[in-house]
Structure formats: structure tokens, C-alpha cells
Amino acid sequence: MSAVAVKICGLSTGPTLAAALDAGADLVGFVHFPKSPRHVDLDTARDLSALARGRAQRVLLLVDPDDALLAAVIAATDPDWIQLHGRETPERVAAIRSLAGRPVMKALGIATRPDLAVLPAYAAVADRLLLDAKAPPGAALPGGNGHAFDWDLLAGADLPDATLLSGGLTPENVGAALARTGLRAVDVSSGVESSPGAKDPHRIAAFVAAARAGQ
Numbered sequence: 260m261s262a263v264a265v266k267i268c269g270l271s272t273g274p275t276l277a278a279a280l281d282a283g284a285d286l287v288g289f290v291h292f293p294k295s296p297r298h299v300d301l302d303t304a305r306d307l308s309a310l311a312r313g314r315a316q317r318v319l320l321l322v323d324p325d326d327a328l329l330a331a332v333i334a335a336t337d338p339d340w341i342q343l344h345g346r347e348t349p350e351r352v353a354a355i356r357s358l359a360g361r362p363v364m365k366a367l368g369i370a371t372r373p374d375l376a377v378l379p380a381y382a383a384v385a386d387r388l389l390l391d392a393k394a395p396p397g398a399a400l401p402g403g404n405g406h407a408f409d410w411d412l413l414a415g416a417d418l419p420d421a422t423l424l425s426g427g428l429t430p431e432n433v434g435a436a437l438a439r440t441g442l443r444a445v446d447v448s449s450g451v452e453s454s455p456g457a458k459d460p461h462r463i464a465a466f467v468a469a470a471r472a473g474q
């Protein structure tokens with residue numbers, strides 16, 4: 260059985276990035292979205308990306324980026340992955356992947372079983388899918404809200420290899436989430452924070468350990 264892959268998202272400082280790397284995170288995510296409490300400007304993203312190079316896969320998270328923003332982010336940070344967390348269509352995901360010249364992870368919001376209907380169209384164009392809780396109506400952020408979706412919605416679904424489970428995960432529930440879904444990759448943000456945007460090194464270490472404990 261493959262090892263559980265862990266992505267810690269929304270890292271915004273050197274010490275908390277170091278905590279994720281030291282804990283053995285496979286992927287580290289940097290959010291470039293000014294409305295987010297985890298937003299990092301391009302200078303900070305460049306520095307953090309350089310610190311993580313060669314130690315974990317670096318993921319730059321964008322929301323409905325235009326071509327100019329995409330080019331600027333890539334020039335500054337040279338990420339291993341682009342994560343798209345907006346309303347990008349499959350066609351736009353394919354175009355961004357081509358422009359970026361690197362793999363793309365597409366986040367999809369899940370609240371009910373019909374939300375799974377779009378998966379094949381996105382799986383055809385993205386290198387990896389990330390299943391997150393759908394943001395509540397009126398939410399300021401499309402992700403990073405600390406809400407879980409009903410994992411049992413995934414029962415019997417034909418999910419691509421390496422699909423990440425996300426949304427409301429914590430050190431306390433990640434073991435159950437993996438067992439219930441059968442997925443082998445997880446992503447977390449709020450669940451390893453002490454307050455919005457403030458990552459807690461102890462919870463990061465606890466999350467990575469808990470995700471790997473059952474394997």
C-alpha cells in the first residue's frame with residue numbers, strides 16, 4: 260500500500276514552513292489570494308518556495324488567475340504545482356496547465372453527491388484533484404474554511420489515483436477520514452492553526468503523524 264501523502268496548505272512564515280518540512284510533509288502550499296488570512300505576497304512566496312525547494316513539493320494556490328498573474332507567480336516562485344481553487348472550467352484548467360508548463364491540481368467543492376458529476380471532466384485535464392468542502396453561501400473564501408463534507412458521499416465513487424481529501428481535517432479526525440474514504444492523500448489548513456492564518460507547529464507535527472499512523 261502506498262504511503263499517505265500529506266499537504267499542509269496556507270503556510271506563510273519561515274518557522275511554520277520549517278515545522279511542516281521537519282514533520283515530513285510531502286507538499287507545502289502557499290496561498291496567493293489577497294482576501295485570505297494566509298495570503299503571501301510574491302516576495303514572501305519566493306522566499307518560502309526557495310526554502311522548501313528539494314524538501315517538499317511546492318504548491319502555489321491561486322483563485323481564478325488571469326494569464327498575467329499566473330506568469331508573475333511562476334516567475335517569482337517556480338512552483339512544482341499550481342493549485343486552482345476558484346471557478347475555473349475544465350477548459351481553463353487545461354489552458355493554465357499549458358501556459359504554466361507544470362502540473363495543475365484542481366480543487367472541487369463537494370456538498371452533495373451530484374457535485375461529483377464534474378469529476379471526470381476535471382480529471383481529464385488536471386494532474387491531480389483535491390476534494391474540499393463546498394464553501395458556504397456568502398463565504399469570503401472558496402477554501403480554508405475548516406468545514407468538512409460528508410465523506411460517505413465518496414462511497415463507490417471512481418476517484419483518480421492521488422486524489423487529495425480536504426476540508427475540515429484535523430489531527431483528531433484525519434485517521435478516520437482516511438479509513439472511511441480509502442484515499443491516500445490529505446490536505447489541511449485551518450485544522451493545524453491556533454487562529455485563522457496562524458499555523459501551529461505542534462498541530463502540524465500531530466497532523467502528519469496521525470495521517471501516517473494507520474498505514
Ligand SMILES: O=C(O)c1ccccc1NCC(=O)[C@H](O)[C@H](O)COP(=O)(O)O
Nearest residue numbers: 268295402403404405426427447448449
Ligand atoms: O486557505 C485559504 O485561505 C484559501 C483561500 C482561498 C482559496 C483556497 C484556500 N485554501 C485552500 C486549501 O487548500 C485548504 O487547505 C482547503 O480548503 C482546506 O481548508 P481547511 O478546511 O481549512 O483545512
